Amino acid sequence: ETGVTQTPRHLVMGMTNKKSLKCEQHLGHNAMYWYKQSAKKPLELMFVYSLEERVENNSVPSRFSPECPNSSHLFLHLHTLQPEDSALYLCASSQDARVVRGYTFGSGTRLTVV
Amino acid sequence: AQSVAQPEDQVNVAEGNPLTVKCTYSVSGNPYLFWYVQYPNRGLQFLLKYITGDNLVKGSYGFEAEFNKSQTSFHLKKPSALVSDSALYFCAVRVLTGTASKLTFGTGTRLQVTL
Numbered sequence: 124e125t126g127v128t129q130t131p132r133h134l135v136m137g138m139t140n141k142k143s144l145k146c147e148q149h150l151g152h153n154a155m156y157w158y159k160q161s162a163k164k165p166l167e168l169m170f171v172y173s174l175e176e177r178v179e180n181n182s183v184p185s186r187f188s189p190e191c192p193n194s195s196h197l198f199l200h201l202h203t204l205q206p207e208d209s210a211l212y213l214c215a216s217s218q219d220a221r222v223v224r225g226y227t228f229g230s231g232t233r234l235t236v237v
Numbered sequence: 238a239q240s241v242a243q244p245e246d247q248v249n250v251a252e253g254n255p256l257t258v259k260c261t262y263s264v265s266g267n268p269y270l271f272w273y274v275q276y277p278n279r280g281l282q283f284l285l286k287y288i289t290g291d292n293l294v295k296g297s298y299g300f301e302a303e304f305n306k307s308q309t310s311f312h313l314k315k316p317s318a319l320v321s322d323s324a325l326y327f328c329a330v331r332v333l334t335g336t337a338s339k340l341t342f343g344t345g346t347r348l349q350v351t352l
Contacts, residue, residue: 179334222338231278
């Protein structure tokens with residue numbers, strides 16, 4: 124265990140469903156991130172939160188909605204997704220927004236949209 | 238744009254032989270560089286980082302990386318490869334933005350170690 128826990132590990136959802144991905148860290152970190160990892164594509168940064176405030180949103184479609192209720196929890200709410208949204212969604216945390224020591228990643232949620 | 242490049246999609250090496258996974262960077266200022274490893278259906282695991290100091294950085298599982306400023310490279314190395322080292326390796330650079338920094342990753346290099 125890395126200290127960053129993602130649930131669920133696997134998720135299959137239809138295009139009309141609404142689901143949420145959860146990320147939890149107990150490392151005392153103050154910054155959290157969502158990345159999307161698709162086959163044969165670079166990791167894509169989706170959202171950045173620092174001290175529970177969203178500081179970056181990389182032109183992500185509105186069908187992805189992040190939420191950070193406190194510095195230990197990060198959610199990604201999903202609705203009306205498309206098949207091309209199928210990917211591994213990775214959560215990461217860092218000590219603070221300076222990222223001097225890099226990230227700690229969770230194991231990811233494998234999402235399949237049918 | 239600040240970025241890293243991994244020129245090889247795959248590297249094949251026999252167990253017991255030395256391995257090198259290549260990474261070059263393009264940043265303004267002093268780079269903060271990282272290597273991560275990813276096993277199947279897992280997240281990325283930190284291997285090592287370079288911020289300042291010695292150009293040879295030692296990390297987890299016997300890996301090391303050499304920072305070369307003149308060649309803008311940060312290649313990952315291991316003197317003797319193991320079959321269990323087979324995985325996907327990512328180089329990353331810290332990118333400074335207005336309010337927060339972030340890591341930008343290379344496209345990854347798949348390392349295959351065979352008996």
